[in-house]
Amino acid sequence: MKKKVIALLLLLPCALIMIFSVFLPIITTFGYSLKYFKLTEPNDERIIGFTNYKNVITSSEFHNALLNSIVILLAVLVIGLVISFVIALVLNKKTKLTTFLTAIVIIPWALPPIVNGIMWKFIFFPGYGLMNQILLKLGLVNVPISWITNRPLFLLVIAIVVSWRIIPFSAIVILANLQNISKDYYEAFNLEGGSKWQAFKYITLPLLVPSIGVVLINLTTTAVNVFDEIISISGFQFENQTLMVYNYSHTFNFLDFGLGSTISYVIMLLTGVFGYLYVRNMTVEKVY
Template identity: 30%
Template sequence: MDHTTPAPAETGAGGKSPARPLPGKRQASRVRRQRLRAAWLFLIPMLVVLAAVAGWPLMRTIWFSFTDASFSNISDYGLVGFENYLVYDSGAWYGVLADPAWWNAVWNTLFFTVVSVGLETVFGLIIALTLNAQFRGRGWVRAATLIPWAVPTIVSAKMWGWMLHDQFGIVNEMLMGLGLIAEPLNWTANADLSMWAVIMVDVWKTTPFMALLTLAALQMLPSDCYEAAKVDGIHPVRVFFRVTLPLILPALMVAIIFRVLDALRVFDVIYVLTSNSEDTMSMSVYARQQLVEFQDVGYGSAASTVLFLIIALLTISYLYLGRKQIGGDA
């Protein structure tokens, strides 16, 4: 009867058997690779379409910003380097970054962004807390709250333009009827009121967006902590600042960054209400004025490129800080 001796296991350096991956780990790695391939399979068509629709016009705009192209003869242009951005000539600075009108547009855009997004966040949070409570007709109130957001921006701006008209606008009629003003106000032409009129229209239009995202975050909160706070007799205001706000803060920050990026490139509501007024001109309105009215494609493309770089820098900073915070929490 033969007794076969099993072959000796292969040994590595030092006489130890080499470590082999466990079957479970190999299976997980294979599944991960399959998911990654499937994800890229779905993403590639979208990336191709995005590159064709957005990437090519963006690259062309950046290219034109280094030229002296104009709409009168857009095919005949020459390279001018950074002259459209900033150049020193004959004892003076020229270019977008040296134009006082551009910096006025930057200030208007930042003021509009900070005030409008701040008000929308506060009002949206109040509306979300109200809609999160239990009361009769809550579904109808939620639907009515979303109506301003569903109205196209151009339509809402035109509607508010008539309502704020100095001669036959309903806003002036109501304020005079209440005795708050003695004579009609020219909301969209007065330098002291035009920016606030634009902010008011934008807040009315976009607050439901903030309320909707905040409400979604509120409805995902666990009820255990609220039941414990109720048993301990903690005041609701303290519960909001100690429990509710920290829990919904990540979702609220996502909503805020979306609104900030949208507000920084605001064009339609400002242009419809006040056209090219310097008191409300945003960076997008400034770029449009250079491109369309002044027919200066190179200069207008430089303004558009600077606006794109500002938004891209803010987006990358937010993504980096968010990823760093998530990594630190992990």
């Protein structure tokens, strides 16, 4: 009994931190989401139930932001996972340059998102951007491409920027898992006459499932929460808004804390569903 009391006392500081930093804000935000609460109208605060949720879900602005976020998410998942795999497989080969290359690869992840955004803005900026200059010099285009003002191209640019920032972390996670796979599995498989592709399919890939799950969760949360890169590249253009930009715009530009809290809850629910599906898939026992 004494040991249980000591254990509970040791857990108490962590529990209090979780309550005040996670659960209390979640509860408070939900309370605000049920109110008409604008800082520009401080005397008109009132409870309106789930009206904010109805307004958000039926809003064309929300539909536009949701669609943009989904497109960026899907592109980041494909680009990020594939390139992370390739980089991890390359770094897993022991060479004299492996340590140096690992240090170089991690640089994009270490840079602040706003710095990444500004750097890529100079690359894709219409007119004098580096990408347009290269395409014009090579004769691949006759006029500069509007990377930022063209919605599909802009979403592709953001997907590239986000992938470039998050791929290093994803590659290191996969690499760490690769290095923990025993060589005995491959030696035994080679004795049975298996090919390299079969070894990758039946040994490497199944054993990488836990790290792939972590990478997918990380890619998803990063893609859904992308904000700095969008603001630094295009600002608050309506057609380029994602869920986070839409949320920030209503909360801090229009000072509508009621609607902003509602959008926050919708985003939390959407990311929670993705996280639940990933974790559930990771914990399901598979037989290979």
